[in-house]
Amino acid sequence: MKLQRLTMIGFRSYSEPAEVVFEPGVNVFLGRNEAGKSSILLAIQAALYPPRLATEREPLVSEGSDRCQVALEYSLPGGRMFRVERDLVAGKGSIAECREGTWHLLATAPGDVAKLVREHTGCDEPLFRASLLVRHEGVEVGDGSDLVNSLNERLEVLVSGSPGGVSAAKAVNKLETRVKELSGPRAGLVVAAEAKLREARETLERARAGGRRLEAARPLLAAAAERAGALEGELAEAQAVLERARRVAALERRIADATAARAAIDRVLDAGAQMSGSVGRPLAPVALGAGAVVAGIVVAWLWSVPAGAVLAVLGAVLVAFSWFRRAQPAAPGPDLAELTAERAARGRDLAELEAELEQAAPHRLDPAELARLDARAARLPAELKEAQRTQMRMEVELQALESSDLSLSELEDEVEVASSELARLKRKLEAMRLAQEELRAAIEDIRSGVGPQLAAEATRALRGVAPGYAVALADAPGLAFRPAWADGEPLGRRELSDGTLDQFYFAVRVALADVLLGDLRPPLLLDDPFRYADEERRRSLHLML
Structure with missing residues (x-):
């Protein structure tokens, strides 16, 4: 990969449009402080790996400028030319390829642009910062997780020789993601x-319990129906018995009424017979009045006139009243023939009632039994209604249970399908975990194979600058390095100077670029990384480059 051209506008100190054309080999930028040397390297970095956050992009915008754009043209082995453009204010970007003098747009989506840049450079931003971009304030390689992942992926791409960048680490990550999807504590497919x-299973058990209740409900429903029928029969019988008993009582009342009416007729007939036996009107009151008049006269004559007058007047009044009564017509007496016919009719009715009573007599009830039966008949309708309601409720429940019983086989099939699916997911989870472990073991083998090569290459570079020291693998997982004596022995409590430590890390960076990215031959971007080096070591570092 070779840088060809860089254009900037509104980027840091380059508020006006600026262009940098790169020459083959080493390009050196000299200038005073604040001249914009570091801005050129930052513009290359921004073109390849733009800041993700707006707060990270804002410091790159020139003071007072409303736009900030960078464009980087580069070529790959084989001569293919590409141009990547970034608008840091709008947060947009694109990548194009030059074909026969014309730029053809390849991608504008951030993910697609990043993928192509990664294929062209051979690294992502963490590996770029750890190997290709060397700034004076950040020579140390570092050991962040993002860098470790980037190193792993690049190592595996080199070992697999895949031009598409297929990485076992990515496969491990995908497997880990899939394992989490399967075995997640909350939303995992296995948990689901x-x-x-x-x-x-709970639904099936409820259905089976419903089936058991169904078996138990059928005899209960039969018993409820039987009780309702018994109550209906008892009510009908009680009503019939009460009706017959009430008829007997009504007959007895009618007989009593008829007997009383015939006795009254007999009394009237007897009185009429006595009245018809007497002749004319009695004369005793007339005679008594006349005697009183005579006696009054005698008393007035012999003893006292007032007393005799009173007695005589009373006698006269009695005589007058008696004659007046005799002059009145006699009141008519009862019609004895009609009464006799009525009495005969009453007698016939009474005989019929007595005959009917004789037939109904077996249904006679004493008052206490009649009252008890009457009370029972009054309670029976409510009991019958409750029994019918219970029967209806049990019929509805039985119907519901019967309908659920029909899907019992379907529920059993669902349980079987769910069991099979769970077993399949568990087998898949186990297989993925096994594959994940195998891939991790393979990655570790790759690390252990490439690690010594990196340490040897870094030692070769470091000995050209500081012959007394070497680069050794640290006793830690992954790719970690430590300074050592030239024979590989640990330094112990000895600490390197700032200058030697910078040179140690620079040698590691060069080794990473040579071993991991050598096939792509990307450029090294150095921003005054030798500030702690003396003149002799500075010349050695230049020779290394």
Whole structure:
């Protein structure tokens, strides 16, 4: 990969349009402080790996400028030319390829642009900062997780020889993501399948319990129906018995009424017979009045006139009243023939009632039994209604149970399907975990194979600058390096000077670029990394480059 051209506008100190054309070999930028030397390297970095956050992009915009754009043209081995453009204010970008003098747009989506840049440079931003971009304030390689992942992926691409950048580390990450999807504590597919199986089993158990209730409900429904029928029969019988008993009582009342009416007729007939036996009107009151008049006269004559007058007047009044009564017509007496016919009719009715009573007599009830039966008949309708309601409720429940019983086989099939799915997911999870472990072991083998090569290459570069020291692998997972004596022995408590430590890390960076990115031959971007080097070591570092 060779840089060809860089254009900037509104980027840091380059508020006006500026262009940098790169020459083959080493390009050196000299200038005073604040001249814009570091801005050129930052513009290259921004073109390849733009800041993700707006707060990171804002410091790159020139003071007072409303736009900030960079464009970088580069070529790959084989002569293909590409141009990547970034608008840091709008947060947009694109990448194009030059074909026969014309730029053809390849991608504008951030992910697609980043993928192509990664293929062209052979690294992502963490590996770029750790190997290709060397700034005076950040010579140390570092060991962040993002850098470790980048190193892993690049190592595996080199070992697999895949031109598309297929990485075992990515495969491990995908497997880990898939394993989490399968075994996640909350939303994992296995957990969901277990929950589904548990729900299906609970539903099946409820259905089976419903079936058991169904078996128990059928005899209960039969008993409820039998009780309702018995109550209906009892009510009908009680009503019939009460009706016959009431008829007997009504007959007895009618007989009593008829007997009383015939006795009254007999009394009237007897009185009429006595009245018809007497002749004329009695004369005793007339005689008594006349005697009183005579006696009054005698008393007035012999003893006292007033007393005799009173007695005589009373006698006269009695005589007058008696004659007046005799002059009145006699009141008519009862019609004895009509009464006799009525009495005969009453007698016939009474005979018929007595005959009917004789036939109904077996249904006679004493008052206490009649009252008890009457009270029972009054309670029976309510009991019958409750029994019918219970029967209806049990029929509805039985119907519901019967409908659920029809899907019992389907529920059993659901449980079987859920069990099979859970078993399949568990087998898949186990297989993915095994594959993940195998891939991790393979990655570790790759690290252990490439690590010594990196240490040897870094030692070769470091000995050209500081012959007394070497680069050794640290006793830690992944790719970690430590300074050592030239024979590989640990330094112990000895600490390197700032200048030697910078040179140690610079040698590691050069080794990373040579070993990991040598096939792509990307450029090294150095921003005064030798500030702590003396003149002799500075010349050695220049020779290394």
